[in-house]
Amino acid sequence: MIYSVTLNPSIDFIVRVKDFKEGETNRAYADEFYAGGKGIMVSKLLKNVGTDCINLGFLGGFTGKFIELNLDKLNIKHDFIQVEDNTRINVKLKSSKETEINCKGPTVSKEAIDNFLDKISNIKKEDFVILSGSVPVGLGTDFYTTIMEILNKNKINFTLDSSGEAFKKSLEYKPFLVKPNKDEISEFAKKKLESKDEIINFVRKNLLEKAHHVIVSMGGEGALYIAKDYVLFASALKGNLVNSVGAGDSVVAGFVDSMLKGSSVEEAFRFAVACGTATAFSEDIGELKFIEELKNKLIIERM
The missing domain is CATH 3.40.1190.20 (Ribokinase)
Structure with missing residues (x-):
């Protein structure tokens, strides 16, 4: 089984404006809502090519419920940890240029973190884990390292699609990709x-x-x-x-x-x-x- 980890999922709110003008009232000619976050994108692609994947991460509030319903509609499996704060909404403004506003995401409690790490610890050796995307407030920059240490100890293949310090630290654990x-x-x-x-x-x-x-x-x-x-x-x-x-x-x-x-x-x-x-x-x-x-x-x- 492939597990896709999205620590900071989002609703991607796509807004289409013909000629966006900063500082003025702009009328959108179309808008769409999608379940987003890099790991969720991974699971959507896998579903499209006929491969099952289980989504792990944190969801909360009415926005988190929307994501769960959206994944259910697509028959994509998920096993998220529930948090109190709302899952974030990211705005993608599409006009002559594409502009993104990505929000920071919810605060995650210690109890939720412990429950999530328990799920990671229970992944089997023959499984594969895809880690990707940003980290919610309060988890710290080393949270991916914590996950990779567990995966490495349990001899589970993984890939981390990230940048900066997280990318650098992932190399200590010899990722698959x-x-x-x-x-x-x-x-x-x-x-x-x-x-x-x-x-x-x-x-x-x-x-x-x-x-x-x-x-x-x-x-x-x-x-x-x-x-x-x-x-x-x-x-x-x-x-x-x-x-x-x-x-x-x-x-x-x-x-x-x-x-x-x-x-x-x-x-x-x-x-x-x-x-x-x-x-x-x-x-x-x-x-x-x-x-x-x-x-x-x-x-x-x-x-």
Whole structure:
């Protein structure tokens, strides 16, 4: 079983305005509500490709109830810990430019934390855990480390899709996969890495011994899978960018799912990039039919 951990879920409130003007009253021509948070995006992609996943994390209030009902409607499994505060709402304003307002999330009690860590401790060795997203107020910057220590002790494979200090600390526990983007890898390197060669050389010197698999997202340029003896490069497909939310999560979910099903690294990488691209070109998470269509169009260069 795959477990997807979303410590700080959200309702993603999408507001569409034709010509947004700051400081004025703007009329939206459309709006939508989705269950959001990086781990929830992972579980949506997995559901779309026929894989079950159990969501773990914290939910509270009427907003938390909305997320549970939304996941039930999609037949996605969940086992969240309930908290007193409302789950956050993140606003995604789509106009000539895309603007996001991400809220901080609820305060989580010690009792809720202990109950959550009990669930983590009960995950079995043959299971897989995908950790992703921000951390709610009060849990502290080391909470992911606490989770990874439990997973490492119980010999459970995991991936952490995060940045900054959490990404750096995850490398101490040899995650199955890390997927930094170009900016995140530059932040980790403490210098700007622009070219593919710079990124490849840095990853080989600093990451390959610390993670089983490394994918670097290059945005509009494509994506790299970097191994010791070879590199796979997927050129970005041309299309209309509709949805930047969830594309990276879809790459992580697609790669993990494909590898767990016995695919080769190249097949898994191709599928992962197709998943991310399908989501980027869709209103919500990419559907399997569209993913398969894009997968056949991708050109993977072995370097």
